[in-house]
Amino acid sequence: MVTFEGMEQHRTSSGSSQSPRSPSSSQPFLSVSVTDPVKLGNGVQAYISYRVITKTNCPEYQGPEKIVIRRYSDFVWLRDRLFEKYKGIFIPPLPEKSAVEKFRFSAEFIEMRRQALDVFVNRIAAHHELQQSEDLRTFLQAEEETMERLRSHETGIFKKPSDLMQIFKDVQSKVSDVVLGKEKPVEESDPEYEKLKHYIFELENHLAEAQKHAYRLVKRHRELGQSLSDFGKAVKLLGASEGNALGKAFSELGIKSEILSVKLQKEAQQLLMSFEEPLKDYVRAVQSIKATIAERANAFRRQCELAETMKLKEINLDKLMLIRSDKVAEAEREYHELKAESEQATKTFGTIVKLMNEEIGRFQEQKTLDMGIAFHEFAKGQARLANGIADAWRSLLPKLEACSSS
Amino acid sequence: MMNQDHVLRASQDDEMESLVLHDDNDSSGNSQQPQSPKSPFNSFLDPPSYAEAIFTSFDSNGHDQTLEPSPRSGSESDYIQIMVSDPQEEQELTNSLVPGGTTYHTYLITTRTNKPEFGGVGSEFSVRRRFREVVTLSERLSEAYRGYVIPVRPEKSSVERKVMQKEEFVEQRRVALEKYLKKLGSHPVIGKSEELKLFLEVQGKLPLMRSTDVASRMLDGAVRLPRQLFGAEPVAVDLNDVVQPAKSGRDLLRIFKELKQSVTNDWGAAKPLVVEEDKDFMEKKDKLMEFEQQLSNVSQQAESLVKFQQDMGETMGELGLAFVKLTKFETEEALFETQRVRAGDMRNVATAAVKSSRLYRELNTQTIKHLDKLHEYLGTMLAINNAFSDRSSALLTVQTLSSELASLHLRIEKLEVASSRIFGGDKSRMRKIEELKEAVRVTESAKNCADREYERIKENNRSELERIDKERQTDFQSMLRGFVVNQAGYAEKMAAVWEKLAEETATYSRDSS
Numbered sequence: 001m002v003t004f005e006g007m008e009q010h011r012t013s014s015g016s017s018q019s020p021r022s023p024s025s026s027q028p029f030l031s032v033s034v035t036d037p038v039k040l041g042n043g044v045q046a047y048i049s050y051r052v053i054t055k056t057n058c059p060e061y062q063g064p065e066k067i068v069i070r071r072y073s074d075f076v077w078l079r080d081r082l083f084e085k086y087k088g089i090f091i092p093p094l095p096e097k098s099a100v101e102k103f104r105f106s107a108e109f110i111e112m113r114r115q116a117l118d119v120f121v122n123r124i125a126a127h128h129e130l131q132q133s134e135d136l137r138t139f140l141q142a143e144e145e146t147m148e149r150l151r152s153h154e155t156g157i158f159k160k161p162s163d164l165m166q167i168f169k170d171v172q173s174k175v176s177d178v179v180l181g182k183e184k185p186v187e188e189s190d191p192e193y194e195k196l197k198h199y200i201f202e203l204e205n206h207l208a209e210a211q212k213h214a215y216r217l218v219k220r221h222r223e224l225g226q227s228l229s230d231f232g233k234a235v236k237l238l239g240a241s242e243g244n245a246l247g248k249a250f251s252e253l254g255i256k257s258e259i260l261s262v263k264l265q266k267e268a269q270q271l272l273m274s275f276e277e278p279l280k281d282y283v284r285a286v287q288s289i290k291a292t293i294a295e296r297a298n299a300f301r302r303q304c305e306l307a308e309t310m311k312l313k314e315i316n317l318d319k320l321m322l323i324r325s326d327k328v329a330e331a332e333r334e335y336h337e338l339k340a341e342s343e344q345a346t347k348t349f350g351t352i353v354k355l356m357n358e359e360i361g362r363f364q365e366q367k368t369l370d371m372g373i374a375f376h377e378f379a380k381g382q383a384r385l386a387n388g389i390a391d392a393w394r395s396l397l398p399k400l401e402a403c404s405s406s
Numbered sequence: 407m408m409n410q411d412h413v414l415r416a417s418q419d420d421e422m423e424s425l426v427l428h429d430d431n432d433s434s435g436n437s438q439q440p441q442s443p444k445s446p447f448n449s450f451l452d453p454p455s456y457a458e459a460i461f462t463s464f465d466s467n468g469h470d471q472t473l474e475p476s477p478r479s480g481s482e483s484d485y486i487q488i489m490v491s492d493p494q495e496e497q498e499l500t501n502s503l504v505p506g507g508t509t510y511h512t513y514l515i516t517t518r519t520n521k522p523e524f525g526g527v528g529s530e531f532s533v534r535r536r537f538r539e540v541v542t543l544s545e546r547l548s549e550a551y552r553g554y555v556i557p558v559r560p561e562k563s564s565v566e567r568k569v570m571q572k573e574e575f576v577e578q579r580r581v582a583l584e585k586y587l588k589k590l591g592s593h594p595v596i597g598k599s600e601e602l603k604l605f606l607e608v609q610g611k612l613p614l615m616r617s618t619d620v621a622s623r624m625l626d627g628a629v630r631l632p633r634q635l636f637g638a639e640p641v642a643v644d645l646n647d648v649v650q651p652a653k654s655g656r657d658l659l660r661i662f663k664e665l666k667q668s669v670t671n672d673w674g675a676a677k678p679l680v681v682e683e684d685k686d687f688m689e690k691k692d693k694l695m696e697f698e699q700q701l702s703n704v705s706q707q708a709e710s711l712v713k714f715q716q717d718m719g720e721t722m723g724e725l726g727l728a729f730v731k732l733t734k735f736e737t738e739e740a741l742f743e744t745q746r747v748r749a750g751d752m753r754n755v756a757t758a759a760v761k762s763s764r765l766y767r768e769l770n771t772q773t774i775k776h777l778d779k780l781h782e783y784l785g786t787m788l789a790i791n792n793a794f795s796d797r798s799s800a801l802l803t804v805q806t807l808s809s810e811l812a813s814l815h816l817r818i819e820k821l822e823v824a825s826s827r828i829f830g831g832d833k834s835r836m837r838k839i840e841e842l843k844e845a846v847r848v849t850e851s852a853k854n855c856a857d858r859e860y861e862r863i864k865e866n867n868r869s870e871l872e873r874i875d876k877e878r879q880t881d882f883q884s885m886l887r888g889f890v891v892n893q894a895g896y897a898e899k900m901a902a903v904w905e906k907l908a909e910e911t912a913t914y915s916r917d918s919s
Contacts, residue, residue: 195739206735223718228711238703249883364742383904400883
């Protein structure tokens with residue numbers, strides 16, 4: 001049902017809304033963009049709000065176009081809801097919360113975050129299952145007050161009662177594990193899945209290292225740029241004190257240095273956005289997969305536990321039936337309940353496995369594409385910078401010749 | 407100092423690159439044969455195909471310091487080449503009773519020259535010298551060639567000696583000595599000097615001592631300056647003392663007098679009788695001081711620039727290495743074809759990054775060579791300041807003698823007035839007047855000597871400044887040119903590397919859909 005490449009959208013720098021590829025109303029489309037970041041509030045409570053524009057012809061939506069205001073924690077809410085409901089699917093990652101940078105809120109940081117959020121929503125909208133989510137519709141359409149209510153419901157210590165139950169059950173199961181002498185948590189023994197897990201964990205390490213060096217490279221560009229600026233200033237002063245043709249040559253050199261300093265700073269920012277950020281995004285995506293892996297483990301454990309418990313109940317039931325106890329009816333009811341739960345758990349687990357298999361293929365394809373784009377932008381940026389540097393220096397040579405001949 | 411950092415960092419780089427480019431030594435530009443699957447690591451990167459030759463063209467017009475600079479005057483008879491090599495450790499012959507003395511190093515100094523002063527065309531000779539003898543040479547030159555801009559000798563640097571490894575220190579000293587002697591050799595006046603000749607030619611102990619032959623070269627006459635000018639004894643003294651700055655130990659009294667004079671100059675209400683009149687000189691001096699300051703500043707920034715260029719290269723290399731590891735990882739663990747495609751892309755990125763890193767390293771080595779000229783000229787500024795000091799101290803001597811003369815005349819006048827009041831004359835006073843008049847005569851000739859010396863030094867200053875100014879213009883111009891050509895050339899090389907990667911990843915371009 002995907003009618004556009006979600007990945008293309010996040011490349012638009014202005015963040016303006018994308019026109020649909022197929023304007024004909026017969027083909028369903030869903031187009032989202034996150035735009036217009038605005039800083040609101042003061043001091044510690046400062047935050048950024050974004051305009052989220054939805055254009056669609058899907059009947060489930062309220063209308064052809066809707067604009068809402070959202071903030072970062074709304075996106076977090078959406079991600080958490082999707083993570084709960086669509087176990088097995090790799091939920092697109094969000095940029096980090098970054099409590100520190102919030103205070104600084106530089107223009108570059110704001111733009112990068114906007115871009116990352118735009119990518120996030122578009123990936124959801126492009127995913128054939130996630131795009132049907134009711135929570136997504138809520139996110140894209142609900143009034144701000146509604147969002148605020150939903151958002152505060154989820155955050156903080158005030159969890160929903162069902163969450164508390166779940167936590168309690170988890171603790172319970174862990175205790176029973178210990179009691180039953182099972183020290184190690186129950187894990188799948190699928191060798192292919194083991195390989196996948198190992199791959200994911202290793203991949204995160206490698207990617208994190210690449211990202212670390214990419215970030216350093218950005219810093220180096222900034223440092224070299226600053227150094228060239230300082231050098232240029234000093235050389236200009238030297239030229240002034242020298243005075244003659246040689247002095248002029250020095251001045252020209254100084255001017256060129258300062259020009260190049262600006263180029264380097266520009267490229268540093270480009271590098272950050274088009275190369276380092278995609279690498280970071282890749283790392284986040286892998287971390288999201290790790291979360292899904294954890295969910296799968298939980299589901300597997302639950303399936304096993306319920307199967308075990310069911311067996312016990314079955315044995316117990318047979319015992320009761322033999323002695324014709326009056327507790328049989330209750331035990332039977334409990335057994336059937338448990339059986340239903342167990343079947344549900346098995347089904348849940350099976351779905352997760354199936355989904356993951358699909359997802360991993362999609363993930364690999366998508367990442368090759370994402371990285372390819374990032375590498376291309378990286379190459380173009382570096383080539384552009386290098387050519388700019390070469391041109392600037394070469395243009396200086398005739399001026400130097402003129403000075404020496406005089 | 408920069409070179410030390412390079413030694414340290416180079417070893418880290420080599421470690422990294424040996425991981426990545428095993429086959430680099432085998433082939434020079436040949437395309438890589440695919441390696442066996444057992445060692446996929448090695449075949450990941452193609453060896454770079456650029457050759458050293460391509461880069462020497464960037465330096466052909468620039469100043470390459472490893473080559474001998476062509477003689478400045480252009481004429482063959484000025485050609486001199488001095489090399490310092492083969493440091494050897496030798497035992498110090500001590501007279502003390504303490505066994506197992508200290509050691510010192512000697513260096514082989516080989517000279518090839520066409521200079522007639524050294525024996526004409528095709529002369530070649532070697533001597534072995536220790537650093538102490540170099541110090542003696544430099545001191546003698548300072549005494550004999552006042553007013554000239556004499557290259558500053560390498561430092562004794564006892565701190566570095568303790569901190570560095572012995573071999574490193576000796577090598578550093580060897581390089582510094584060579585640079586120093588080369589500069590001496592190419593100086594138009596000192597390059598022909600007797601002192602340098604003795605230093606370079608005479609085997610065994612250096613036959614240079616203080617205060618010999620100087621007088622005969624500098625003085626017109628053998629007029630002696632009585633010590634009673636500067637002290638109480640009527641002992642005759644060498645006039646060449648006048649033409650030397652006051653040295654501690656021997657000339658304490660003279661030092662006091664000249665110090666008194668200089669204080670009078672600085673704080674006294676009356677102007678000294680002789681002042682620095684040459685406005686041109688004053689202007690030049692101020693300009694030079696300004697220039698020195700700016701030069702020092704640029705030199706500092708240049709050092710920073712080199713450091714940041716180096717950092718860039720290193721980080722680029724580390725990025726490349728990270729991608730090499732990723733490539734290997736994805737290839738080994740590939741379950742999907744798309745992973746192999748991605749691995750291929752990453753390999754291309756790694757190649758580009760490592761190549762770029764290498765280019766930065768090379769660029770830096772060249773940049774250091776070019777910008778070293780700045781450091782050199784800071785040394786020259788020091789030598790110029792020394793030449794100016796010669797001038798100031800010569801002027802001070804003249805001023806002191808003038809004051810002395812003036813006060814003598816005053817005393818004579820007073821005595822004559824007092825004596826004239828006594829009818830028939832005052833025998834003791836008359837005798838005193840005669841003595842003073844003799845002193846005046848001697849002081850006057852000393853002052854004439856000092857005047858001549860001062861003028862000589864002034865002329866030396868002037869001609870040297872002119873010479874250095876011309877040289878500086880040429881040197882700096884070629885340095886600038888070399889630096890710029892270097893930067894441009896390497897930037898172009900890097901652009902080519904990245905353009906290749908852009909081509910290789912063109913399928914992912916937004917524009918191609």
